[in-house]
Amino acid sequence: MNAVRKYLPVLALLALTTAIYWPALRGEFVWDDLLLVKKNPLVTGEFTVWSLWFRTDFPLSILSFWLQSRLWGDHAAGFHAVNLALHLANTFLLWRVLSRAKIPGAGFAAALFAAHPLCVASVAWVSELKNVLSLTFLLLSASWYLRNEVRSPAFRRSGDDPPAAPPEGGTPNECPRRMWYWLALVAFALALLAKTSAVALPVFLLALAWWQNGKISPRDVLRTAPFFALAIGFGLMTVWFQQHQLRLTENLEPQNFASRIAIAGMALWFYLGKILAPLNLCAIYPRWQPDAAALVSFLPAVAWCAALAASWWFRKRCGIALLIALGCFTAALFPVLGFFNFYFSALSRVSDHFAYLPLVCIVVLAAATLKRFLPGIAFRAVATAIVLALALLASQRARVYATDEALWRDTLAKNSAAWTAHNNLGCIRAEQHRNDEAITLFEDSLKLNPRNASAHLNLARLLAMRRAFAPAETHFLAAIELKPDDPEARNAFAAALADAGRIEAAIAQLELSLRAKLTLEAHMQLAGLYRAAGKIREAIAQSRAALKLQPDQPEVLSNLAWLLATSADDSLRNGKDAVRFAERACQLTKFAQAPMVGTLAAAYAEAGHFDAAASTAQKAIALATEAGDLQFANVNRQLLQLYQSRQPFHETPPKR
Numbered sequence: 017m018n019a020v021r022k023y024l025p026v027l028a029l030l031a032l033t034t035a036i037y038w039p040a041l042r043g044e045f046v047w048d049d050l051l052l053v054k055k056n057p058l059v060t061g062e063f064t065v066w067s068l069w070f071r072t073d074f075p076l077s078i079l080s081f082w083l084q085s086r087l088w089g090d091h092a093a094g095f096h097a098v099n100l101a102l103h104l105a106n107t108f109l110l111w112r113v114l115s116r117a118k119i120p121g122a123g124f125a126a127a128l129f130a131a132h133p134l135c136v137a138s139v140a141w142v143s144e145l146k147n148v149l150s151l152t153f154l155l156l157s158a159s160w161y162l163r164n165e166v167r168s169p170a171f172r173r174s175g176d177d178p179p180a181a182p183p184e185g186g187t188p189n190e191c192p193r194r195m196w197y198w199l200a201l202v203a204f205a206l207a208l209l210a211k212t213s214a215v216a217l218p219v220f221l222l223a224l225a226w227w228q229n230g231k232i233s234p235r236d237v238l239r240t241a242p243f244f245a246l247a248i249g250f251g252l253m254t255v256w257f258q259q260h261q262l263r264l265t266e267n268l269e270p271q272n273f274a275s276r277i278a279i280a281g282m283a284l285w286f287y288l289g290k291i292l293a294p295l296n297l298c299a300i301y302p303r304w305q306p307d308a309a310a311l312v313s314f315l316p317a318v319a320w321c322a323a324l325a326a327s328w329w330f331r332k333r334c335g336i337a338l339l340i341a342l343g344c345f346t347a348a349l350f351p352v353l354g355f356f357n358f359y360f361s362a363l364s365r366v367s368d369h370f371a372y373l374p375l376v377c378i379v380v381l382a383a384a385t386l387k388r389f390l391p392g393i394a395f396r397a398v399a400t401a402i403v404l405a406l407a408l409l410a411s412q413r414a415r416v417y418a419t420d421e422a423l424w425r426d427t428l429a430k431n432s433a434a435w436t437a438h439n440n441l442g443c444i445r446a447e448q449h450r451n452d453e454a455i456t457l458f459e460d461s462l463k464l465n466p467r468n469a470s471a472h473l474n475l476a477r478l479l480a481m482r483r484a485f486a487p488a489e490t491h492f493l494a495a496i497e498l499k500p501d502d503p504e505a506r507n508a509f510a511a512a513l514a515d516a517g518r519i520e521a522a523i524a525q526l527e528l529s530l531r532a533k534l535t536l537e538a539h540m541q542l543a544g545l546y547r548a549a550g551k552i553r554e555a556i557a558q559s560r561a562a563l564k565l566q567p568d569q570p571e572v573l574s575n576l577a578w579l580l581a582t583s584a585d586d587s588l589r590n591g592k593d594a595v596r597f598a599e600r601a602c603q604l605t606k607f608a609q610a611p612m613v614g615t616l617a618a619a620y621a622e623a624g625h626f627d628a629a630a631s632t633a634q635k636a637i638a639l640a641t642e643a644g645d646l647q648f649a650n651v652n653r654q655l656l657q658l659y660q661s662r663q664p665f666h667e668t669p670p671k672r
Contacts, residue, residue, distance in 0.1 A: 025123055026111065030104050032403075033130045036410045037100050040140035043418030045092045047299075047440065049142040053090065058082035060536065061566045069209075073254040076209035077146040095142040102148040103130070103139045109155035114380060116162045117224050121383030124395075127403045128379035133294040133410040135375065137368035140417035146211035147372045153207035154214045154373070157200045161221055164196035197239070204243055208250040212351070213373055215251045218243035219347040223340045251351070258358045271354070274314075278306040279365055280353035281317025287349060287371050291378045294406070297413055299427045300434040301364045320346075341381035348374035363436055420444055435464035439471045451478055469498040473505050480512035488512060503529040507537050510545075519549055536565050540572060552583050573601035574612040581615070581622040582667045589666075591623030610639035614652050621664040629659040 045053070056078060057063040068075045080098075088094030107130040114122035129135070138147040207214035218240045225236040271279075282304055290297070306313035324346070327339035352358070352370045360367055387395055416426045424441040427434050442457030455478055461471040476491035492512065495505040506529035513522035526542040529535070539562035546555035559576035562569065577598035580590045598616035605612055614636035620629035633656040640649035655665055 026108065029107065029123075029127050029130055032407055033104055033107060034100065036131060036407050037096075037103075037136075037139055037414050039411070039415040039418045040136075041093060041096045041100060043092065043096060043140070044420065045095075045142060046417060046420045046423050047141065047143065049092070049095070050090075052078070052081045052143055053085050053095070056082050056085065059085060070253070073257040074146050074209070074211045076206060077149055077211060080145060080149060080210075092142065095145070096140070099139050099142060099145055099148055102145070102152050103135065106148060106151050106155060109152065109159060110376065113155055113159050113162065116159065117228065119227070119380060119384055121380075121387030124387065124399045124403075125376075125380045125383035127399070128383060128406065129376060131403050131406040131410055132291070132375060132379065133297055133406060133413045134290060134368050134371045136297075136410055136413040136417055137299070138372040140414050141369065144369045144372075147213065147369055150207045150210035150214045151373055153203045153210060154217050157203035157207060157217060158220065158224075160196045160200035160203060162224065164194075164200065165225075201242055201246070205246055208246060212250045212254040213348075213370075215247040215351065216344065216348040216373065218247055220344055223344050226336065227340060254351075255356055258356065272308060274308040275306060276354045277317050278308060278313040279304065280355065281314065281320050282306065283353050283366050284320050284346065284349060285316050286366050287374060288345070288378065290368070291371065291375055294409055296430060297368055298430040299368075299423055300431055300437060301366050302431050302433060303364050337381060337384060341377050345374050345377040348377060363434070433464055435461045435468055435471070438464065439468060439474065442471070442474060446474070446478060451482075454478060467498055469495045469502070469505065472498065473508060476512070477508055480515065485512065485516050501532045503533045503535045503538055506532070507535070507541060510538075510541055514545060514548075519545055523549070534561075534565060536562050536569065536572070539565065540575075543572075543575065547579065552579060552585060552588055555579055556583075556588060568600070568604055570601040570604045570609070570612060573597045573604070574615045577601065577619050578615045581619040582665055584667050589622060591619065591664075594619035595623050595625075607635070608639065610636050610643060610645060610648055610652075613639060614648070614655070617652070617655065617659065618665055621659050626659050626662045629664075630656060633659055 053059075057072070058065065058068065058078060059082060063071060063078075065079065068078060072078060084095055084098060107126050110129055111122050111126035114125055119125070138144040204214065204217055207217070221240050221243065222232050222236060226232050229236075286301075324339070324342055327334075327342055331339050349370070352367075354361065354365060383399075386398060390398060416422050421441070421444050424437045424444070427437040428441065431437070438457045438461035442454045442461065445451070445454035445457060455475065458471045458475040458478070461468050462475070465471075472491040472495040476488045476495065479485075479488035479491065489509075489512075492505060492509040496509065499505060506525045510522040510525040510529070513519075513525060523542065523545050526538050526545065529538045530542070539558050543555045543558035543562065546552070546558060556576065556579050559572055559579065562572045563576065566572070574597070577594045577596075580588070580597070581594035583589050595616070598612065598619040601612045602609070602616050607613060613632060617629045617632035617636055620626070620632055633652050637649045637652045637656065640646070640652065658665055
């Protein structure tokens with residue numbers, strides 16, 4: 017019974033948090049979520065589970081997305097449930113860490129974190145699994161590190177259990193202490209592999225040592241040194257990925273160091289303000305551009321430094337809690353204050369999801385302060401009121417993140433200059449076949465940012481659909497010029513050229529696309545164009561190249577099987593391979609796709625298995641009829657007669 021009473025507040029908090037995020041649990045993918053699911057490099061074949069590590073700056077998160085895609089497919093609910101489960105775990109772990117560190121108001125701090133609206137951008141946005149997963153391992157690392165330290169003599173409190181008898185040849189608790197320390201180090205490495213925002217952990221560990229002992233000893237520095245080494249190594253690796261491999265800084269104007277100082281000062285106060293008063297939250301805030309020549313631009317940075325200096329100066333009179341909180345808050349935000357270039361800074365200088373970890377520093381200070389100065393009943397009343405108010409705001413914010421349309425409409429209502437929001441809402445309108453609105457939104461995006469390659473590409477696609485090929489070509493070429501190594505624009509341009517009857521020009525674009533990057537889509541498109549041009553040998557070569565990238569792609573397998581079974585050129589046909597590829601395509605689609613079953617029938621006929629060809633063609637006819645594709649059913653009835661007369665089907669050679 018006592019155990020139930022002890023954990024009842026925790027259970028109530030977990031229930032409240034689940035209620036907050038219920039709209040998101042029932043929501044859809046938003047923003048770039050599907051890119052991390054469908055275009056995950058493990059899904060596309062760009063990486064393997066073994067080659068993934070250290071080829072991106074958050075490999076553990078990519079692995080998690082891939083595993084979830086195998087579990088949930090394209091269903092967003094499973095992904096949202098995982099994010100929420102990790103947030104609930106983080107809430108519980110935060111409470112445990114703070115309790116173990118003897119920090120007042122641990123339960124209240126965990127409640128503030130669980131219900132705070134700033135967390136919505138990390139929990140309700142599937143893409144930010146990176147944040148919640150990284151914090152889970154960070155808190156595990158901190159918990160195990162503290163467990164190791166509490167067992168050591170320096171941290172032993174009066175009333176602790178006496179030390180166990182030493183094992184033979186060792187000191188008391190030496191083996192458990194070593195185990196928890198190394199587990200903490202491993203957990204920290206996993207946190208960094210999930211997202212390198214965890215680099216601030218060693219600063220937190222030193223701050224906890226200072227809080228508990230009133231000083232930072234050489235032993236504390238020595239024991240945190242491996243953590244600092246990991247943090248520095250992973251931090252430098254992330255900077256390299258951002259600036260070199262991912263090319264995420266191409267849309268950023270150059271910033272001198274003075275401007276970066278001004279931006280950092282503004283960002284620090286912005287985040288502190290949103291934590292203390294989480295109102296008018298936005299997915300993309302207006303992007304500041306401070307004037308480095310104006311002294312007023314540096315006032316926020318000067319004021320922040322003054323606050324740190326004052327908390328240091330008055331530490332003996334007022335305690336070190338404020339200094340530790342502000343110092344850790346600054347350290348946690350340092351990677352995103354503008355000193356390093358990263359993609360999101362092209363959209364805005366700040367974002368709610370960057371505050372997920374730094375938020376912990378302020379809520380811990382707030383909870384401890386209220387716990388210290390308010391008597392028991394007043395503290396519980398005030399704490400309950402604050403948590404419920406935050407929960408209400410967070411629930412409203414979670415509804416915004418429930419759908420893509422709601423997110424972008426909310427963003428534009430608060431920041432009409434968000435060119436990404438115009439573009440993304442335009443994509444939604446295009447999917448709804450509201451093309452006039454979509455074109456206007458794409459044009460508005462380009463007015464705000466003429467270097468928005470996505471808006472150029474989206475506008476070009478819509479114009480091409482309207483057969484306005486001349487203006488469409490202008491925007492296709494603009495998108496390609498802005499991102500010459502991105503194959504998507506060339507592939508889309510090739511499709512438009514082919515639709516306009518310019519087959520050779522389309523082939524040229526796809527060949528350039530493949531030179532920049534080998535992609536399944538480009539190989540498949542090129543194979544189709546070569547086949548349309550009567551270049552069957554080249555079409556077969558492109559299909560085989562596509563299979564090297566993704567061996568179990570059903571459409572590629574089926575198309576290649578058809579070419580090998582029905583080519584007019586005797587030297588290109590191969591019935592045995594055609595059967596093998598067609599059977600695999602049908603197995604992957606559970607023999608439920610009429611075109612693939614029809615291809616298998618043609619492959620059987622080419623291999624001389626006419627009885628199997630006839631029965632398979634009958635199945636293809638039945639599937640096509642059931643699906644309402646009467647034209648395909650009639651074609652296969654004609655082929656069935658051919659197979660029954662024990663003849664394979666070969667396509668007519670193209671006229672020269």
